[in-house]
Amino acid sequence: MDHEEPEIAPHTSHMFQVDLRGLVDxxxxxxxxxxxxxxxxxxxxAVDALTARRALxxxxxxxxxxxxxxxxxxITDTGIGLTETDVHTLLATIGHSSKRDTTHGLDTAHGxxxxxxxxxxxxxxxxxxxxxxxxxxxxxxxxxxTPQAPPVEWRAHDDGSYTVTTLxxxxxxxxxxxxHLTARPGTTDWLTHDRVLTLARxxxxxxxxxxxxxxDRVTDSPAVWDRxxxxxxxxxxxxxxxxxxxxxFTPLDVIELDVPLAGLRGxxxxxxxQVSPAHRGxxxxxxxxxxLTEKADGLLPDWAFFVRCVLDTDTLRPTASxxxxxxxxTLDGVREALGRALRDWLAELAASDPExxxxxxxxxxxxxxxxxxxxxxxLAAMLPWLPFETTDGRLSLDEFARRHPVVHFTRTVxxxxxxxxxxxxxxxxxxxGGHTYDCAxxxxxxxxxxxxxxxxxxxxxxxxxxxxxxxxxxRALTAFLSVARTALxxxxxDVTLRAFRPLTxxxxxxxxxxxxxxxxxxxxxGEADDLWAGxxxxxxxxxxRARLVLNHQxxxxxRIATLDEPRLTATAVEALYGQALLMAQRPLRxxxxxxxxxxxxxxxxxxxxxxxxxxARTADPAPERPSGEHR
Numbered sequence: 001m002d003h004e005e006p007e008i009a010p011h012t013s014h015m016f017q018v019d020l021r022g023l024v025d026x027x028x029x030x031x032x033x034x035x036x037x038x039x040x041x042x043x044x045x046a047v048d049a050l051t052a053r054r055a056l057x058x059x060x061x062x063x064x065x066x067x068x069x070x071x072x073x074x075i076t077d078t079g080i081g082l083t084e085t086d087v088h089t090l091l092a093t094i095g096h097s098s099k100r101d102t103t104h105g106l107d108t109a110h111g112x113x114x115x116x117x118x119x120x121x122x123x124x125x126x127x128x129x130x131x132x133x134x135x136x137x138x139x140x141x142x143x144x145x146t147p148q149a150p151p152v153e154w155r156a157h158d159d160g161s162y163t164v165t166t167l168x169x170x171x172x173x174x175x176x177x178x179x180h181l182t183a184r185p186g187t188t189d190w191l192t193h194d195r196v197l198t199l200a201r202x203x204x205x206x207x208x209x210x211x212x213x214x215x216d217r218v219t220d221s222p223a224v225w226d227r228x229x230x231x232x233x234x235x236x237x238x239x240x241x242x243x244x245x246x247x248x249f250t251p252l253d254v255i256e257l258d259v260p261l262a263g264l265r266g267x268x269x270x271x272x273x274q275v276s277p278a279h280r281g282x283x284x285x286x287x288x289x290x291x292l293t294e295k296a297d298g299l300l301p302d303w304a305f306f307v308r309c310v311l312d313t314d315t316l317r318p319t320a321s322x323x324x325x326x327x328x329x330t331l332d333g334v335r336e337a338l339g340r341a342l343r344d345w346l347a348e349l350a351a352s353d354p355e356x357x358x359x360x361x362x363x364x365x366x367x368x369x370x371x372x373x374x375x376x377x378x379l380a381a382m383l384p385w386l387p388f389e390t391t392d393g394r395l396s397l398d399e400f401a402r403r404h405p406v407v408h409f410t411r412t413v414x415x416x417x418x419x420x421x422x423x424x425x426x427x428x429x430x431x432x433g434g435h436t437y438d439c440a441x442x443x444x445x446x447x448x449x450x451x452x453x454x455x456x457x458x459x460x461x462x463x464x465x466x467x468x469x470x471x472x473x474x475r476a477l478t479a480f481l482s483v484a485r486t487a488l489x490x491x492x493x494d495v496t497l498r499a500f501r502p503l504t505x506x507x508x509x510x511x512x513x514x515x516x517x518x519x520x521x522x523x524x525x526g527e528a529d530d531l532w533a534g535x536x537x538x539x540x541x542x543x544x545r546a547r548l549v550l551n552h553q554x555x556x557x558x559r560i561a562t563l564d565e566p567r568l569t570a571t572a573v574e575a576l577y578g579q580a581l582l583m584a585q586r587p588l589r590x591x592x593x594x595x596x597x598x599x600x601x602x603x604x605x606x607x608x609x610x611x612x613x614x615x616a617r618t619a620d621p622a623p624e625r626p627s628g629e630h631r
Contacts, residue, residue: 035132035133035187035190036190036199036202037129037132038129038130038132038133038134038181038190039196039199039200039203040199040203040290040291041127041129041130042066042073042075042127042130042179043064043075043200043203043204043207043211043290044290045127045177045179046064046075046077046079046177047064047077047204047207047209047288047289047290048079049077049079049080049081049176049177050062050064050077050078050079050080050209051079052079052080053078053079053080053081053144053175056080056144056145057144060078060144061078062078062209062210063077063078063209063210063211064076064077064078064209064210064211064212065077065211065212065213066196066200066211066212066213066214067213067214068191068192068193068195068196068213068214069191069192069193070183070188070191070192070193071182071183071188071191072180072181072182072183072191073180073181073183073191073196074178074179074180074181075178075179076176076177076178076179077176077177077178078174078175078176079144079175079176079177080143080144080145080175081141081142081143081144081145081172081175081176081177082139082141082142082143082152082177083143083145083146083149083152084149084152084164084166086141086143087139087141087152087154087164088164127139127156127179130179130181131156131158131184132187133181133183133184133187133190133191134158134181134182134183134184134187135157135158135182135183135184135185136155136156136157136158136180136181136182137154137155137156137179137180137181137182138153138154138155138156138179138180138182139153139154139155139177139178139179139180140152140153140167140171140172140177140178140180141154141172141176141177141178142171142172142173142174142175142176142177143175144175144176147175150166150167150168150169151166151167151168151169151171151172152164152165152166152167153165153166153167153171158184193213193214196213197213197214197216197218200213200218201218202291203290203291204218204219204289204290204291205218205219205220205221205291206219206220206221206223206286206289206290206291206312207219207221207289207290208221208289221289223265223266223312224238224239224242224267225239225256225265225266225267226265236254239251239254239267240254242267242310243267243269243310246284246310247269247284247308247310249269249271249272250272251269251270251271251272252270252271252272252359252360252363252364253269253270253356253359253360254267254268254269254270255267255268255269255270255307255341255342255345256268257309257311257338257341258341259334259337259338259341261333261337262313262315262316262330262333262334262337263313263314263315264311264312264313264314264315264316264334264337264338265311265312266309266310266311266312267309267310267311268300268304268307268308268309268338268341268342269307269308269309269310270306270307270360270364271306271307271308271363271364272363273363274306274363274364274366275305275306276305277302277303277305277366277367277370277436279305280297280305281305281308282294282295282296282297282308283295283296283297283299283300283308283309283310283311284296284308284309284310284311285299285309285311285312285313285316285325286311286312286313287312287313287314287316287318288312288313288314289312292316292318292325293325296309296325298325298327298331298335299325299331299334299335299338300335300338300339300342301335301336301338301339301342301371302370303339303367303370303371303374304338304339304342304367304371305367306363306364306366306367307342309338313334315330315334316330316331316334317330317331343371343375343377343378346368346371346378346381346382347377347378347381350381350382350384350385351381354385357385358385361382361385361386361387365386365387366436366437368382368386369386369436369437369438369441370437372386372437372441373437373440373441373444376444376447376448379441379444379448380448380449383396383397383398383448383449384396384398384399386441388400388431388432388438388442389416389431389432389435389438390429390430390431390432391420391423391424391428391429391430392424392429397431397441397442397445397449398449400429400431401445401449401452403429404429405453406429406453406454406455407429407431407442407445407452407453407454407455408423408428408429408430408431408454408455408456408457408461409430409431409432409433409438409439409442409443409454409455409456409457410430410431410432410433410434410456410457411433411434411439411456412433412434413432413434413435414434414584414585414586415434415457416430416432416433416434417583417584417585417586418462418508418509418510418511418584419457419462419508419510420432421502421505421583422462422466422500422505422508423457423462423465425500425501425502425505426465426466426500426501428457428462428465430457442454462508462510463496463498463510463547463549466498466499466500466549467498467499467500468498468499469497469498469499469552473552474497477497477561480560480561480569481495481497483566483569483570483573484548484550484569484570484573486570487569487570487571487573487574488548488573488574488577490591491546491577491591491592491595492545492546493509493545493546493547493548493577494545494546494547494548495547495548495550495573496547496548496549496550497549497550497552498549498550498551498552499551499552499553500549500551500553501553503551503553503554503555504554505551505554506550506551506554506556506557506576506579507548507549507550507551507554507557507576507577507579507580508548508549508551508580509546509547509548509549509577509580509581509583509584510546510547510549511545511546511547548573548576548577548580550576557576560572560573560576568606571598571599571602571603571606572603574595574598574599575599575600575603577595578592578595578596578599581596582596
């Protein structure tokens, strides 16, 4: 509904005490992420005005109504209103705000405690932010604090000028404020009914007042987490629907948050799929019902990367743009409190709902491992549930420790792959500590499971557990071992003879971490320019070489040892090295790729070499596998 402008008294012209064009550029290009925040500023000012009036008169009406037609926007509130003095003081000076000023607020007039904590705004930019989309701003207001004062009009233009005029009583019969915006060229899309309704619901759905855009209601309070439901199932369904509508996914689980000391309530939704710990998705934070940001970072501890929060608070401080949170002691306290709430939820799941915990760990075990690494209570609670890769399959540490008197572990995935098969055959239980956080958790096992013995397993330990070959047998194979060692010497690999199971494993490649590091350094030195080669050369160290452990009990090794052609013997040993390298699933160096290619072609050529009658040789049949052995 349009309003006729009333008769007005002569007005006075003024100029802003700031460079308005520079201010608009600052707001639109540097402070705010989008022009859409103009509507948040309007809603925020209206809600602050309602709060101030309710403090003055708890029974005062609290309504906000917006009307938009594409070229103009009008927003009316039943708030505290302004006098002419207020207008000059509060709407013309950047950085000044009635939300800070006790001389114009409730303290002086009514002897009440400062109401600053009840207001949303803190920075006094106020209506000037609307120049991001408006060429003209017109404010008509009547004060509830000074009811005898006439209504006042403040009309400002984007050239930096403004006028203040007192009006007759019919201009605004009741206390409150009406703001009129006239669109700047190129910004009319921001003032259409549908766009304004969308923005109002985006920012103001949880506000505790009645707000309409035209005939469409904006607010939907109380928040879903504060509503009563007929059953727990109905509540879970409603919360899942809220997550889909707000965040765009169906949650794996829902954690209700309530931190009274921080004035915080809300929900933490567990993501339905695994995410990287480096991924820091934002959280949706409302400040006293007004949406502050959808991308709040630093709200939760680093380990809680598998949840996304929607919450409302009245204690956290916004930054100057009011689009993110200010890092201060309050935020630190909230972060700690929310972390405790999530830890308590995990502990409760472990104690009372194992099936829900299994579903969580199947997707987000990494986040729980991160937490357990620093929290003995969570580590103890998760021991029966967190799965680890072991030589006995995927087991919890609790189950694995019950099976083995000593819990051996490797620090890298490569080391585990090297020793897993042979360790299992020797009855040695090994945990793969090479996955993220697993090594630290295994090392801390004795602190939460007293009496458990934990020991690192390395290449030397494995070799020592293998059976030595009788001296006379090893002397008989001296020539074979000499050929084998010569063949692998260029690869910085020694050859050792041992007896072990399984018999189907002809060779085992073992090397220490230091050896791999030295190998990588030497390769980098060979590929570097003179400067870097000199630097890398200065880092050269004396480290143990890799070892190819040949299985004396393997029928294949015994047959290779009897070959009377040194060249064929060397090729066969290189093939065993290549097979052991592939079994360990280690990254292949250029020299390793060349060896695999060379041995494959060499053995292929040998197998098809013409025999005495001119026909190709037929490869000898593979030896029978000993009874009880499996691949």
